Amino acid sequence: MIDKARLSQVVLFGLAALILGGCESRTENAMIKMQEIRNQPPLPVEPPPTFTPVPNYIYSSFQLKSPFVPTSIANELRIMSGKRVYPNLARPLQPLESYALEELLMKGTMRGASGNIIALVRTPDGEIEQVQKGNYMGKNHGRIVGITANEISLIEVVPDGQDGFIERPRNLVLYGNAQ
16 A cells, blocks of 8 residues: 555645646747747838928018017117117216116106106115116116106117117016005
């Protein structure tokens, strides 16, 4: 008679051989599939689509306003085109000319001893400067031409993009509530 331990070993060995014999290699299946794909005839490549050329358009309205320049700038350029303007580089710079106009804030106005309006302008450093008509501010040689209770009007001298300069009006508006 066969020993039970010996019998269980034989059964386990037989089951292991049966299980391992049924396993296939995954790489072997992939290699077989790749060989099938390689044996298929190649698919034809579609030709590229044909493009119809766009007809040329000749812009014949050169004498009219450019559609790419806003109306206000076009008017300014037309008005200023006949003038020859140059910044006065020999003039000593005033304190507010070391800041871009966008960095300066108008905080209010007051009347001077002679009755003229003086504007109060805050710098990025937190300092309050007094300016009046004729003073300069901003990096583009902005000369103050008018002061009201709500805004400072300037004329800046800026490059025109054609080796010259033009005058450009700008305004610095009262900033919120004066603090």
